[in-house]
Amino acid sequence: QKEVEQNSGPLSVPEGAIASLNCTYSDRGSQSFFWYRQYSGKSPELIMSIYSNGDKEDGRFTAQLNKASQYVSLLIRDSQPSDSATYLCAVGGGNYQLIWGAGTKLIIKP
Amino acid sequence: SAVISQKPSRDICQRGTSLTIQCQVDSQVTMMFWYRQQPGQSLTLIATANQGSEATYESGFVIDKFPISRPNLTFSTLTVSNMSPEDSSIYLCSVVLAIVTDTQYFGPGTRLTVL
Numbered sequence: 591q592k593e594v595e596q597n598s599g600p601l602s603v604p605e606g607a608i609a610s611l612n613c614t615y616s617d618r619g620s621q622s623f624f625w626y627r628q629y630s631g632k633s634p635e636l637i638m639s640i641y642s643n644g645d646k647e648d649g650r651f652t653a654q655l656n657k658a659s660q661y662v663s664l665l666i667r668d669s670q671p672s673d674s675a676t677y678l679c680a681v682g683g684g685n686y687q688l689i690w691g692a693g694t695k696l697i698i699k700p
Numbered sequence: 701s702a703v704i705s706q707k708p709s710r711d712i713c714q715r716g717t718s719l720t721i722q723c724q725v726d727s728q729v730t731m732m733f734w735y736r737q738q739p740g741q742s743l744t745l746i747a748t749a750n751q752g753s754e755a756t757y758e759s760g761f762v763i764d765k766f767p768i769s770r771p772n773l774t775f776s777t778l779t780v781s782n783m784s785p786e787d788s789s790i791y792l793c794s795v796v797l798a799i800v801t802d803t804q805y806f807g808p809g810t811r812l813t814v815l
Contacts, residue, residue: 622802633792633806634743678742685748686731686802692742 592617594681596691605700609666613679613691616660620689622682623655625664627675628693634678638664669698702727702797704807712813713783720779721810723793728773731796733804734766738789749776749793783814 593616603609611625622641626634638653640646640662646653652665662681666673679691703726713719723732732749747755747768755768770776780787790811794804 624803631811633809636803636805639803680804682802686796686804687733687745687748688802688804690743 592620592681592683592689594679594689594691596677596679596694598692599695600697601694602697602699603669605669605671605698607669609669609673609696609698611664611666611677611679611694611696613662613664613681614660615662615679615681615689617681617683617689618657618660620681620683623653623662624680624688625651625653625662626678626680628678629675637677666696671698671700674698701805702729702795704793704795704805706791706793706807706810708810709808710811710813712815715784715814717783718779718781719783719812720777721791721793721812723776723778723807725774725795727797729795729797730799732770732776733794733796734768734776734778735792735794736789737792737809743792746778746791749778780812783812785814788812788814 595614625637628634640653640655650667654663676693676695678693680688683689705724707722734746735743745758746761747757749770751770767779790809792809793807
């Protein structure tokens with residue numbers, strides 16, 4: 591069974607620091623990887639997608655993919671209180687479906 | 701991306717009744733999915749809504765309980781039938797916009813409480 595693992599947290603990070611969120615997956619054949627942010631009471635919102643090994647940067651966000659280690663991470667630089675949310679890792683599971691992690695709750699402390 | 705709307709945004713229902721949730725997209729989409737998210741939990745896929753044919757249900761979900769329609773490429777409905785308090789949850793539709801990607805975009809969700 592295809593699985594995606596995340597530490598549920600909460601992960602507490604001081605404002606202005608780097609928040610590092612991690613995710614591992616079980617299916618070595620996976621080709622697509624996503625990070626979604628979900629504020630309490632809201633629906634998931636796509637932050638980043640990554641398909642190739644290495645880093646992909648978008649503003650304060652950097653996604654890192656290592657297919658050999660079956661590991662994907664999200665770095666948030668200069669963390670702001672508005673970054674406090676649950677971050678969901680998702681991996682392509684075929685037939686356009688995504689396999690979802692349980693989510694990591696991130697708290698940015700002012 | 702696309703504009704995805706869901707109706708109703710929330711509802712409180714009595715056990716034994718049914719509720720139909722609508723998902724409308726402002727452009728034609730390749731795939732539509734229905735998820736359930738229980739409090740403090742991650743997303744659970746209920747089914748893939750197939751245009752013009754029966755939905756494809758995931759293990760643990762059946763058509764009699766969660767009938768789904770998708771009459772065209774922009775609209776789908778999910779019905780939660782014969783509700784019990786265990787059906788209290790947030791129901792989300794998501795869409796894939798283009799055939800070359802599996803990126804999903806979500807509607808705002810429907811918060812259902814069953815008394």
